Amino acid sequence: MTIVIGFEGSANKIGIGIIRDGEVLSNPRRTYITPPGQGFLPSDTARHHRAVILTVLKEALEQAGLKPADIDCVAFTKGPGMGSPLVTVALVARTVAQLWGKPLLGVNHCIGHIEMGRLITQADNPTVLYVSGGNTQVIAYSERRYRIFGETIDIAVGNCLDRFARVIKISNDPSPGYNIEQMAKKGSQYVELPYTVKGMDVSFSGITSYIEEAAHKMISSGQCSAEDLCFSLQETVFSMLVEITERAMAHCGSGEVLIVGGVGCNLRLQEMMGVMCKERNAKLFATDERFCIDNGAMIAQAGWEMFRSGQVTELEDSWITQRYRTDEVEVTWRD
Amino acid sequence: MALEKSMAAIPEFLSKAELLKQGAEARVYRARFLGRPTIVKERFRKQYRHPLLDEKLTHRRTVQEVRSVLRCRRAGISVPVVYFVDYSSHSIFLEEIVGSSTVRDHIASSPPSARCEGLEPLAERVGQVLARMHDEDVIHGDLTTSNMLLRCGPEDGVSELFLIDFGLSYISALPEDKGVDLHVLEKAFLSTHPHTEALFQRLLKSYAAASKKSSAVIKKLEEVRLRGRKRSMVG
Numbered sequence: 045m046t047i048v049i050g051f052e053g054s055a056n057k058i059g060i061g062i063i064r065d066g067e068v069l070s071n072p073r074r075t076y077i078t079p080p081g082q083g084f085l086p087s088d089t090a091r092h093h094r095a096v097i098l099t100v101l102k103e104a105l106e107q108a109g110l111k112p113a114d115i116d117c118v119a120f121t122k123g124p125g126m127g128s129p130l131v132t133v134a135l136v137a138r139t140v141a142q143l144w145g146k147p148l149l150g151v152n153h154c155i156g157h158i159e160m161g162r163l164i165t166q167a168d169n170p171t172v173l174y175v176s177g178g179n180t181q182v183i184a185y186s187e188r189r190y191r192i193f194g195e196t197i198d199i200a201v202g203n204c205l206d207r208f209a210r211v212i213k214i215s216n217d218p219s220p221g222y223n224i225e226q227m228a229k230k231g232s233q234y235v236e237l238p239y240t241v242k243g244m245d246v247s248f249s250g251i252t253s254y255i256e257e258a259a260h261k262m263i264s265s266g267q268c269s270a271e272d273l274c275f276s277l278q279e280t281v282f283s284m285l286v287e288i289t290e291r292a293m294a295h296c297g298s299g300e301v302l303i304v305g306g307v308g309c310n311l312r313l314q315e316m317m318g319v320m321c322k323e324r325n326a327k328l329f330a331t332d333e334r335f336c337i338d339n340g341a342m343i344a345q346a347g348w349e350m351f352r353s354g355q356v357t358e359l360e361d362s363w364i365t366q367r368y369r370t371d372e373v374e375v376t377w378r379d
Numbered sequence: 380m381a382l383e384k385s386m387a388a389i390p391e392f393l394s395k396a397e398l399l400k401q402g403a404e405a406r407v408y409r410a411r412f413l414g415r416p417t418i419v420k421e422r423f424r425k426q427y428r429h430p431l432l433d434e435k436l437t438h439r440r441t442v443q444e445v446r447s448v449l450r451c452r453r454a455g456i457s458v459p460v461v462y463f464v465d466y467s468s469h470s471i472f473l474e475e476i477v478g479s480s481t482v483r484d485h486i487a488s489s490p491p492s493a494r495c496e497g498l499e500p501l502a503e504r505v506g507q508v509l510a511r512m513h514d515e516d517v518i519h520g521d522l523t524t525s526n527m528l529l530r531c532g533p534e535d536g537v538s539e540l541f542l543i544d545f546g547l548s549y550i551s552a553l554p555e556d557k558g559v560d561l562h563v564l565e566k567a568f569l570s571t572h573p574h575t576e577a578l579f580q581r582l583l584k585s586y587a588a589a590s591k592k593s594s595a596v597i598k599k600l601e602e603v604r605l606r607g608r609k610r611s612m613v614g
């Protein structure tokens with residue numbers, strides 16, 4: 045029996061989760077929510093995380109019904125993400141590991157998403173679409189690496205959605221993406237927007253500048269409603285994502301798709317991906333907001349796999365990094 | 380009516396053809412057309428996307444594919460001959476490259492030990508063909524080893540390399556566009572075929588030697604790579 049606690053705080057969520065051999069014992073989380081029109085800045089986000097992290101830690105232990113002595117390993121997010129929130133959370137992880145006398149493990153955030161998705165859905169060897177505020181990647185496993193077949197060449201899809209939400213002042217509570225999804229259900233008119241796919245790569249900077257520039261004019265002139273824009277933006281960017289996923293599947297000969305990351309809990313994206321999968325007799329795996337959105341259990345789960353395969357991170361190596369590519373990690377726990 | 384009859388003709392033709400595979404965006408059939416071995420590439424309607432977006436993309440890609448294949452052929456680059464195009468069902472009838480396999484399968488089936496040295500002539504050939512294509516200002520848009528076919532020659536072992544799948548292609552003389560085209564290939568190549576960095580370098584070297592305008596393109600390629608590495612991953 046191996047019990048791992050995971051600390052995640054690379055963006056505006058702070059989460060701590062505990063995993064015991066594939067079972068999620070607890071997974072509490074808090075989100076730093078900014079007013080409409082505003083994004084989250086690193087220093088304010090770090091301050092938010094500092095203020096709540098010990099409360100969340102207590103919750104995680106209590107809900108799991110465990111004492112620190114029961115824990116085998118302390119995992120934390122090494123990167124990628126925002127510098128100061130990462131530092132804040134790593135500091136707490138290092139401190140408790142020393143207090144409790146437990147080994148540490150620095151985990152790649154993206155690998156956390158993938159391993160959590162695999163655990164929850166039981167997908168065996170899927171093509172992974174990883175979509176969040178900071179990342180957009182199409183990934184497949186081979187020869188001990190999660191290899192990146194496609195990715196954004198500029199900004200992430202979540203960043204595109206967030207920036208649009210800021211321009212037309214959509215609420216950030218619980219998240220801009222969630223509110224865009226709800227508004228999109230009331231949209232009906234399809235407005236043509238720039239569509240940029242390059243092989244298995246995508247670009248979102250063109251569509252983002254276009255819609256930032258045009259949104260107010262289109263709405264105030266009565267050409268379309270804010271809901272229509274939400275609808276059209278989703279239809280366009282999600283089509284791009286489904287297209288590059290399908291291209292990677294055809295190229296790799298894969299029959300499974302797993303969607304992970306914060307944007308992955310969008311039901312319209314899941315629905316579109318499901319239709320694509322049906323058209324090629326493939327299987328779709330997705331999870332809900334508990335596990336798609338950044339959380340502590342995903343770091344615990346990747347940490348569990350790493351720890352079981354013999355990895356630990358020495359104290360002097362327990363630094364964080366804002367850039368950390370998915371394919372830098374040697375996957376020691378899969379054949 | 381004649382129109383209805385012709386509209387139904389292609390689906391009926393395809394219903395009798397052999398479905399070879401479902402590619403990245405099309406169904407690929409094997410058939411005989413006017414007595415010749417033919418590949419029919421049907422960009423069927425993608426139900427997941429909005430009908431207006433689907434129609435626009437499908438039409439544009441069918442047109443682009445035909446256009447670039449013709450342009451390459453005129454320049455003497457090996458591509459399949461286009462026999463017939465039907466824009467209502469978005470189907471392209473192409474010469475079948477009989478007895479060919481994709482470069483992807485070819486590399487994957489060669490033993491890991493031979494993955495570098497044994498494949499060097501192939502890598503050089505790919506570099507040369509891409510240089511010619513870029514010198515014609517054709518940007519492929521989806522360069523992967525799945526979109527290159529290798530037909531092994533009779534006995535002497537000389538094989539011919541074909542480029543296919545020009546749906547995302549366009550015409551541009553900009554070094555930036557050519558650099559991105561190579562970057563797309565580089566990433567697809569290295570993630571599909573682990574431990575082939577040296578092989579890919581050979582490919583680039585032969586590209587550089589064969590293309591008239593390669594120095595600006597290679598410079599852009601390096602810039603695009605760096606941009607990728609510097610990209611923020613916040614959120």
Ligand SMILES: Nc1ncnc2c1ncn2[C@@H]1O[C@H](COP(=O)(O)OP(=O)(O)O)[C@@H](O)[C@H]1O
Pocket residue numbers: 294400401402403404405406407418420459473474475476477479481525526528543544545546
């Ligand atoms: N002219 C051809 N001759 C032989 N095989 C072909 C030909 N065209 C396509 N194929 C096969 O079909 C696959 C898919 O075709 P492709 O044009 O790449 O369509 P997609 O856009 O769907 O990927 C190719 O990878 C190749 O194996």
Ligand SMILES: [Mg+2]
Pocket residue numbers: 402403525526544
């Ligand atoms: Mg193809």
